[in-house]
Amino acid sequence: MAPSPTITRRLSRPGGSDRGRGGKKAYVVVLAGERMGESFTLNTVGRTTIGRGVTTDIRINDEGISRTHAAVLHEDDVYYLTDAGSTNGTFANGDRVTRYPLREGDRIQLGASSVLRFTYQLERSDEQQRVLYETALRDPLTGLFNRGYLRNRLESDVAAALRHGKSLSLIVFDPDQLTALSGQHGERAAGRVLQELARHVREITRFDDLLARWSSEGFALVCREVDSMRASRAASRIRETVAARRFGEDDHVITVSLGVADLGMLREPTAEALAEAADTALFVAKRNGRDRVEIYDPENEPTRHV
Numbered sequence: 001m002a003p004s005p006t007i008t009r010r011l012s013r014p015g016g017s018d019r020g021r022g023g024k025k026a027y028v029v030v031l032a033g034e035r036m037g038e039s040f041t042l043n044t045v046g047r048t049t050i051g052r053g054v055t056t057d058i059r060i061n062d063e064g065i066s067r068t069h070a071a072v073l074h075e076d077d078v079y080y081l082t083d084a085g086s087t088n089g090t091f092a093n094g095d096r097v098t099r100y101p102l103r104e105g106d107r108i109q110l111g112a113s114s115v116l117r118f119t120y121q122l123e124r125s126d127e128q129q130r131v132l133y134e135t136a137l138r139d140p141l142t143g144l145f146n147r148g149y150l151r152n153r154l155e156s157d158v159a160a161a162l163r164h165g166k167s168l169s170l171i172v173f174d175p176d177q178l179t180a181l182s183g184q185h186g187e188r189a190a191g192r193v194l195q196e197l198a199r200h201v202r203e204i205t206r207f208d209d210l211l212a213r214w215s216s217e218g219f220a221l222v223c224r225e226v227d228s229m230r231a232s233r234a235a236s237r238i239r240e241t242v243a244a245r246r247f248g249e250d251d252h253v254i255t256v257s258l259g260v261a262d263l264g265m266l267r268e269p270t271a272e273a274l275a276e277a278a279d280t281a282l283f284v285a286k287r288n289g290r291d292r293v294e295i296y297d298p299e300n301e302p303t304r305h306v
Helices: 126-137 147-164 178-185 187-204 228-243 271-287
Strands: 025-032 039-041 047-051 070-075 078-083 090-092 095-097 099-101 107-110 114-121 168-175 210-213 219-224 256-262 293-296 303-305
Touching: 025 070, 025 147, 078 090, 114 147, 147 168, 147 210, 147 219, 147 271, 168 178, 168 187, 168 228, 168 271, 178 187, 187 210, 187 219, 187 228, 219 228, 228 256, 228 293, 256 271, 271 293, 271 303
Parallel strands: 256 293
Antiparallel strands: 025 039, 025 114, 047 070, 070 078, 078 099, 090 095, 090 107, 107 114, 168 219, 168 256, 210 219, 293 303
């Protein structure tokens, strides 16, 4: 489930310099939302407008974004994020802003589901930009999306689910025997097991579901328009098929424990609360014997076994 290739849009107006500080250019990279994977060069003269209107420099087709939602203005070698009178506000690193001096790595959120990152980079080809973008979002061992990407995506999916009244579930899981396997056979063998486990789960889950590396040993699966019952069936399928397979060069037998959380069952329906609930369910699955699925249920303090 690879992101679309990064496309660098050159926005500088005639007569304006392309150069930023230290010979670098300033960009915004879309981390989540309708144009995920695209990278846009910011104007050094005048401003770069962002919105869903056809006349904006960076057009993002998101119903939560105003026609001209925000702009980035270059003044005295500083790029300022400014709100353009938007309906839903412009946010920098989680705080609503009207004018904000951008720094390397700052995260910009527009509307409910569009997230961009501000960065300075040396000028690169489109292919170099694509590789740089994918490297920043991918786990090098498994090739899955990493935790940072997952958090951004989860925030967007939660916002969309709440806005449209759709279900959203999160499954987190990890192999039960990995620490022992690493101690007996080495980190290389454990890494091979994680690689094969990631590949196996990706093959048996829906294309629309997002599988990502969640921790050093664990994974997360975001299931759009899926409630806890359907998610628990997917989790049970993962558990059963993993137990029936052999992994690594030495055909290791492993099992997985899984925690399931449903956004609709949470008292506080946020991305952070959903992740914490799934982690809690996974912890209970481990504590209660492993090789099992637990669903987070705030009315049942805090999980129920499937």
